[in-house]
Amino acid sequence: MAGPTTAQRGGSKSRNARSGKSARSGPSRPPGKRPARRPRPTRRRFVLWAVLTVLVGGAAGWALYGSSWLRATRVEVSGLAVLTPEEVRAAAAVPLGEPLVSVDTDAIAERLRKALPRIDTVDVERSWPHAIALKVVERQPRAIIEKGGKFIEIDGSGVRFATVDHAPPNVPRLSLEAATSPSLRRFGPARLEREGVRVAEALPAAVRAATRVIHVRSYDAITLDLTGGRTVVWGSGERGEAKARTLLALLKAAKGANHFDVSAPSAPAASGS
Structure with a gap:
C-alpha cells in the first residue's frame, strides 16, 4: 500500500501547528514551575508585633497601677437626706491614694450597709480619673x-x-x-x-x-x-x-x-x- 503523499504530510503538519497554537494561547510557562505565591510574614515581623504588644500592655498596666494619674484622691457622695457626707465617707473608708482600678467597690458597699443601717441601697462606682462616687438611697420611716x-x-x-x-x-x-x-x-x-x-x-x-x-x-x-x-x-x-x-x-x-x-x-x- 502506498504511504501518504508529500502534500498530505504537509497538510497534516499545518493542521497540527494550528491546533497546537490554539491550545497554548497565552504566555508559555516553563515546564514544572508553579505560580508565584504571596510572601509570608517573616519571623522578624512577628517579633516586632510581639514587642509592640508587650510595650502597649506594659504602658497600660503602668498607667492603671503605677502612675499617679489614675489614683483615688476624693470621694463624691450623693442622695443624702438625714446622713451627712462626713458620716458616709468615714464609714466607707475609701483607701485614698490607691490606684482607682484596684479599689474594692463591693467591700465599700458592705462597710456602708453594716455601719449605717439607715442606708437602704448604695451604688459604689469609679468616677475616672480620680474619684469614688457613692450614690446612697436612705430608708424612709413608715x-x-x-x-x-x-x-x-x-x-x-x-x-x-x-x-x-x-x-x-x-x-x-x-x-x-x-x-x-x-x-x-x-x-x-x-x-x-x-x-x-x-x-x-x-x-x-x-x-x-x-x-x-x-x-x-x-x-x-x-x-x-x-x-x-x-x-x-x-x-x-x-x-x-x-x-x-x-x-x-x-x-x-x-x-x-x-x-x-x-x-x-x-x-x-x-x-x-
Whole structure:
C-alpha cells in the first residue's frame, strides 16, 4: 500500500501547528514551575508585633497601677437626706491614694450597709480619673415606736434602722396593745409589729401623713387614729391596697364623717358627723 503523499504530510503538519497554537494561547510557562505565591510574614515581623504588644500592655498596666494619674484622691457622695457626707465617707473608708482600678467597690458597699443601717441601697462606682462616687438611697420611716422618750424608726419592710430623739414629721406611731390577745401567743410581738407596719406602708402618702397612731390590738383588729378626731377600722393587714383605695374614696365622699370602716373593702361604711 502506498504511504501518504508529500502534500498530505504537509497538510497534516499545518493542521497540527494550528491546533497546537490554539491550545497554548497565552504566555508559555516553563515546564514544572508553579505560580508565584504571596510572601509570608517573616519571623522578624512577628517579633516586632510581639514587642509592640508587650510595650502597649506594659504602658497600660503602668498607667492603671503605677502612675499617679489614675489614683483615688476624693470621694463624691450623693442622695443624702438625714446622713451627712462626713458620716458616709468615714464609714466607707475609701483607701485614698490607691490606684482607682484596684479599689474594692463591693467591700465599700458592705462597710456602708453594716455601719449605717439607715442606708437602704448604695451604688459604689469609679468616677475616672480620680474619684469614688457613692450614690446612697436612705430608708424612709413608715412607722415609729416610742420607747424611753426616744423614737425607733421602722421602714416599709419592717426594719428598725434608727433611734432618734425627735419623732419625724408625718409618720404614724405604732402602738402594740395585744397584751391580752390570743394573737400575741400565736404570732408573737414581732409579727404583730410587722402587720402594723404593713398597714402603714399600704396607706396613701396623704393619709399616712394624717395618721397619728396605728393601734394593733390583735392580728385582725388594727385601727387608725387620724387628725381631726377621725378613726378607721382597718381589720387585718391583708388586702391593704384595696382597703387603702376604699378609705381614700370614703374620705373624699363623706367629708363630714369621723368614723370609717374598711375592714371589708367591698362593703365599707362611714358614720358620725
